[in-house]
Amino acid sequence: MDFDNTFDQQYPDLVRYCHRLTGDRDVAEDVAQESLLRLFDRGIEGSEHGVRAWLFKTATHLVRDRYRVRQNRKRLLEVNPVVPSATEAPDTSLERNEDRNRVREALDTLAPRDREMLLMRYSGFSYREIADVIGVSATSVGTLLSRAEKRFERAMTEAGEAA
Amino acid sequence: MSHSTEGAIVALRDGALIDADDRLHVEGCGVCSEALEEATRRAEWIQRTLSEGARAVDTDAAKRAVRERLDGIRAAERPRRRRFSLAQAAALVLFGAVGASALPNSPVRTWVGERMTPSPDVPAAVTTASDAAEPIETSVDVAVGPAGLVISLRGVPESSRVEVAWTNETTARITAADGSSFSIAEGRVESVVTGGPVRLVLPSTAGPLRLDVNGRRLLSRNGDELELPEGSIAETADGLVLQVPQY
Structure with a gap:
């Protein structure tokens, strides 16, 4: 398997997924790198899709282990400071940061299973792969995903009203 | 037929396999078609929302970091391979000696026989069944210091289990195979372990804790935040089970 x-x-996708999952960019990068390190260290081989599924599954388990006792979501938001990008106009940058925070807050209100399911689905994974990571039957993914989507939509609306 | 479930509608939207009757029903039912459209709109909105504001990712820096760590792991493997070769050589000599002692009139046999024949004055050692069955272990208690506790274990065989149980006490207990040695300073204990498994009883709240095994971090706890860089292999009623990674 070619390293580069x-x-x-x-x-990049792994970092974004972990960032959405944890709310902490540093943790996301750390977990993504650890997952890739294990992939190469253990000589895991497979199709591009198979490797991708293995990496996301490993990253999900690493995140769960890292925050197994209790996630302090408020702290995660605090350690994820908003840093304006030098290449963006200040207004655009501010808007984007507000959007990010609203998405972050909405995701934080979801149960871990809903959050993982939602983020995996919108990272392009099949129902079977989601079921494998979440630990539910593939036939129940549709129902659970639908509920998670509605909860996220509601949370985003509430976050928007509060802003 | 009653209307399709929300799960079936979302599964149809996502192209997951669903019952053929469900598919036919949704196509012919105004209520379900509308639900499918709404679910599709919601999916497009979520996709857009989650994609917006995604920050740029510095892949090159991460690549360098992972490559360096991989090089470190490979470098650490090399001395271990040499040690393994020495162990193989020792085993070869031992097996050779045993083989030679089996030959009649072998000088090795004569040499071993002279030294292994029990003296009539000294009774032969007796091993009882209970001695053989009872695993002998050694343990040490160490209090958490003002700055927490660092436990560093060395010589633990790869793939050994490290069983962790949480306690409300402020003292940790480390139990390992007999012959393991411990050196204790305030807030720190170092141990050379002679074999697995290792059992740890760790304070669940007192001080920050860190557990390093063979130079690799397996566990750290600071307040409520628990980190298991190598993951865990099982959870128990009062703790969890870690495994010493293979290198």
Whole structure:
């Protein structure tokens, strides 16, 4: 397996997924790197899709282990400071940061299972793969996903009203 | 037929396999078609929402970091391979000696026989069944210091289990195979372990804790936040089970 190609293909999506999952960019990068390290260290081989599924599954388990006792979501928001990008106009940058925070807050209100399910689905995973990671039957993913989507939509609306 | 469930509608939207009757019903039912459209709109909105504001990712820096760590792991493997070769050589000599002692009139046999024949004055050691069955372990208690507690274990065989149980006490207990040695300073204990498994009883609240095994971090706890960089292999009623990673 080619180190550079695999890294280029998987790392950005993995970081974004973990960032959405944890709310902490540093933790997201750490977990994504650890997942890729294990992939290469253990010589995991497979199709691009198979490797991607393995990486996301590993990252999900690493995040769960890391925050197994109790996640302090408020602290996660505090350690994820909003840093304006130098290449963006201040107004645009501020708007984007507000959007990010609203998405972050809405995701934080979801149960871990709903959050993982939602983020995996919108990272392009099949129902079977989601079921494998979440630990439910593939036939119940549709129902659970539908509820998670509605909860997220409601939470985003509430976050928007509160802003 | 009654209307399709929300799960079936979402599964149809996402192209997951659903019952053929469900598909036919949704196509012919105004209520379900509308639900499908709404679910589709919601999916498009969520996709847009989650994609917006995604920050740029510095892949090159991460690549360098992972490559360096992989190089470190590979470098650490090399001395271990040499040690393994020495162990193989020792085993070869031992098996050779045993084989030679089996030959009649072998000088090795004569040499071993002279030294292994029990003296008539000294009774032979007796091993009872209970001695053989009872695993012998050694343990040490260490209090959490003002700055917490660092436990560093060395020599633990790869793939050994490290069983962790949480306690409300402020003292940790480390139990390992007999012959393991411990050196204790305030807030720190170092141990050379002679074999697995290792059992730890760790304070669940007192001080920050850190557990390093063979130079790799397996556990750290600071307040409520628990980190298991290598993951865990099982959870127990009062703790969890870690496994010493293979290198």
